[in-house]
Amino acid sequence: MTSSRAAPAKKPSRNREKLIEAARRLFAERGYAQVGTEEIVRAAGVTRGVLYHQFTDKRDLFRAVLERMLPEIGERLYTETMARIGHDRDDLQVGAQVLLRIYAEPEVRRLFLMEGPAVLGLAGWKALQAPLSTLFLDHALRHLVEEGLIGEGDMPALIELLSGALQQAALGIAAAEDPEAARAAYAAGLDRLIAGLMRGAGK
Structure with a gap:
């Protein structure tokens, strides 16, 4: 008990x-x-x-390892995105590409994407990494609100949908025999999705 x-x-x-x-x-x-x-x-x-x-046990220690990695990934996501964008509205498109590149790196892929869901369970892994994607998406989408490309009320649904897309891309990269090819395929798909969102919002 x-x-x-x-x-x-x-x-x-x-x-x-x-x-x-x-x-x-x-x-x-x-x-x-x-x-x-x-x-x-x-x-x-x-x-x-x-x-x-x-x-508590080895699993608790593993969770602490992932918790240590999360802010490192977040800091890299922010720094590398800021270095590549020409305008605030580019945050979403560029940041998604940066995040997938980080996910495809050997240590991150193995520990965060492959071992994470296996050890913590899929629900536990999603809950652990959710703040990272939510914070990124909230920040990036707020720029689009400021420019009138989307409405404030659109943000919750878009955050949920795009977070799901990023999670699925992460799991796909983890499972792929060729992680770099998978990353490129998911990156291209996300790029088209986000570009379409921004074009549609601007009409």
């Missing part, structure tokens, strides 16, 4: 950082299922007691 009380949040510590860094490296090299907790604590230079003081 499990308690309904939430576990207390762990304070940031160097040992916690060591475990996340070691687990991230090992999971990226060989995959979640092939790495045991004994190997992780050895690589981190800590004891099993330290691991279970900081994390």
Whole structure:
């Protein structure tokens, strides 16, 4: 029987950082299922007691790895998009392309796209990554509202639809034998979808 009380949040510590860094490296090299907790604590230079003081189990540690990756992906998405756009209205189209390129990178693809849904479950993975796409889409679509290309009331539905499209592209890249070819195909499709949205909105 499990308690309904939430576990207390762990304070940031160097040992916690060591475990996340070691687990991230090992999971990226060989995959979640092939790495045991004994190997992780050895690589981190800590004891099993330290691991279970900081994390409930290996799955909890894996989740922490993904939570560490999310702001890194978000920062790259913002920085690389800003470097490539010529106008605020380009945020959506350019940002979608940048995000898919990040998703196709080996570490991100393996940990975030392949292992993430398998370890956390599809619903858990979608809930974890939802804030990233929602924040990006809210920011990008707000520029289109400011320019009169879409209405404020259109935003919730468009965020949901485009977030679903980005999630499906991510899962498609993860499952593909040729991730780069899959990325290019999804990128082209999203580009046409977004271009069509903007043309239609401008009528």
